[in-house]
Amino acid sequence: MTAHWTFLVLCCVLCRLSHSEDPPGWFQNISTSLFNLPGDIMLGGLFHINLLSSDLSQRMEPDNISCENLAEAGLGLALVMKYAVDEINATNFFSLA
Incomplete structure (x- = not known):
């Protein structure tokens, strides 16, 4: 069990280090205050929100990132x-101690 927590902490630290630079310009227009609260533990979830997927056969950075079709689920x-x-x-009722 300790190995799992060590791996999780290592992944979080590496993620933080790799994203320490300023975010791209398109990201600064997105309000993240809805999901960002002060606290000691950061949780993450991966949810399919955009209905359209990228064509991975053409590997080039898009000029404009937009979400045109929303997956409501x-x-x-x-x-x-x-x-x-x-x-x-x-x-x-819940306590980490």
């Missing part, structure tokens, strides 16, 4: 995760 799952974390943070 994926967005719903992301909001459910946010709600669950908010509910856990709001109760005194």
Whole structure:
């Protein structure tokens, strides 16, 4: 079990180090305050939100990144995760100690 936590912490540290530079210009227009709250633990979830997928046969950086077709089920799952974390943070029943 300790090896799993060590691996998880190592992945988080490497992710932080690799993203320490300024985000790209298109990312600065996105409001992340909805999912960013102060705290000691950071959780992540991967949800399919955009209905269109990229054509990986042409590997080039897109000029304009946009989400034209929204997968409502994926967005719903992301909001459910946010709600669950908010509910856990709001109760005194759960404790990490």
